[in-house]
Amino acid sequence: MNAPDGSQNTPSEPRLFDQLRDRIRLKHHYSIRTETQYVHLARRYILFHHKRHPRDMGAAEVEAFLTHLAVEGQVAAATQNQALSALLFLYREVLGVDLPWLDDVVRAKRPQRIPVVLSRAEVQRVLERMEGVHALLARLLYGTGMRLMEVIRLRVKEVDFDRSEILIRDGKGAKDRVTMLPEAVVTDLRAHLLRRRHVFEDDLQKGKSAVYLPYALQRKYPGADTSWGWQYVFASGSYSVGPRSGVERRHHLDEKLLQRAMKKAVLAAGIAKPATPHTLRHSFATSLLESGDDIRTVQERLGHADVATTMIYTHVLNKGGRGVRSPLDALD
Known part of the structure; x- marks a missing residue:
């Protein structure tokens, strides 16, 4: 079965993503945009680590993925922080795994910018x-x-x-x-x-x-x-x-x-x-x-x-x- 990005899904992936969507909708009432982004980031995380199941990964894999987003993907600090939030949600709310080390992962510092203003x-x-x-x-x-x-x-x-x-x-x-x-x-x-x-x-x-x-x-x-x-x-x-x-x-x-x-x-x-x-x-x-x-x-x-x-x-x-x-x- 092909994933939306053209890659091959492992048998557990569709079920995992369905569980992620259901948890977001039933418990937390996040917006459709947040839901879409969380699923997208979880998929990227799994594909980055060659389709390993999240249960088989830990702090090193999470930090490697976040570093990849920042260095190679050159994503904004907000996107990097959202990726961390998505993985926190995946582990705690979907997999039922409490990983205290995720709290210690340093969040990207968002630059303090003066907003654009029109006179x-x-x-x-x-x-x-x-x-x-x-x-x-x-x-x-x-x-x-x-x-x-x-x-x-x-x-x-x-x-x-x-x-x-x-x-x-x-x-x-x-x-x-x-x-x-x-x-x-x-x-x-x-x-x-x-x-x-x-x-x-x-x-x-x-x-x-x-x-x-x-x-x-x-x-x-x-x-x-x-x-x-x-x-x-x-x-x-x-x-x-x-x-x-x-x-x-x-x-x-x-x-x-x-x-x-x-x-x-x-x-x-x-x-x-x-x-x-x-x-x-x-x-x-x-x-x-x-x-x-x-x-x-x-x-x-x-x-x-x-x-x-x-x-x-x-x-x-x-x-x-x-x-x-x-x-x-x-x-x-």
């Missing part, structure tokens, strides 16, 4: 060069500080026009938080939801209105998957088969479409910075701080667990003469 004028230039739903998404990112996948996965019931709030469910770290709903997008967002409602009603007539519900909500709230409130605000233009459920239905918009639209707008605006949709979140934070908002308030809006993470934006403000005057200027 307000640059944000304006970028937004002016975006159209349709992509423009609305970009304005929401800058106006609310949401992460890319948070706005992509937004549900209708999470938008509260009366309170001018957006409820972000199950954000990073499985945390909920509330952010503002900018007045500047209300009219366009209402118009978008009106068009979205028509699409939903057409799907309802076709018997394809069911939407993916996380965890056990399908059993807890029967019929919720076909209700208007649970629909994605930004839905795909076509149906697709769910990677876990195998059910054909309308999923959320592909985030790559927004990433491409943003890239084109940045180029058209003549901006040399490597700005992405996530840059709008960084720009949201710096704009709030420039306006005098408290660092704790910004922390809550961004959903940071530690204020130290939010403090990185104060470094951005101290660049380019903000807060610190150059001695050269003092000569004049």
Whole structure:
């Protein structure tokens, strides 16, 4: 039997990977992206050691694989650390093997970098060069500080026009938080939801209105998957088969479409910075701080667990003469 990468599977591999997927889904509710990456890294680990079973390997093999990723694969520190997390999960949760030495494996140090930030004028230039739903998404990112996948996965019931709030469910770290709903997008967002409602009603007539519900909500709230409130605000233009459920239905918009639209707008605006949709979140934070908002308030809006993470934006403000005057200027 061939593996997806073209290599030959050992008889135990398919079962091992199925167990890994089942454990991720049933116990830990990791995202489909994390699941895919964990399985991919576990497969790479086994293939790197010539298809030996993980039970027959130990600290030396794990460290050799991580070194291979860093030196020959030249992967980022985040990828190297995710590989270690994947192997920890494989050994402890799937194989039931507690290996204390894995805790002692040194994690790659992630470089502390100043985030790319656009000025307000640059944000304006970028937004002016975006159209349709992509423009609305970009304005929401800058106006609310949401992460890319948070706005992509937004549900209708999470938008509260009366309170001018957006409820972000199950954000990073499985945390909920509330952010503002900018007045500047209300009219366009209402118009978008009106068009979205028509699409939903057409799907309802076709018997394809069911939407993916996380965890056990399908059993807890029967019929919720076909209700208007649970629909994605930004839905795909076509149906697709769910990677876990195998059910054909309308999923959320592909985030790559927004990433491409943003890239084109940045180029058209003549901006040399490597700005992405996530840059709008960084720009949201710096704009709030420039306006005098408290660092704790910004922390809550961004959903940071530690204020130290939010403090990185104060470094951005101290660049380019903000807060610190150059001695050269003092000569004049």
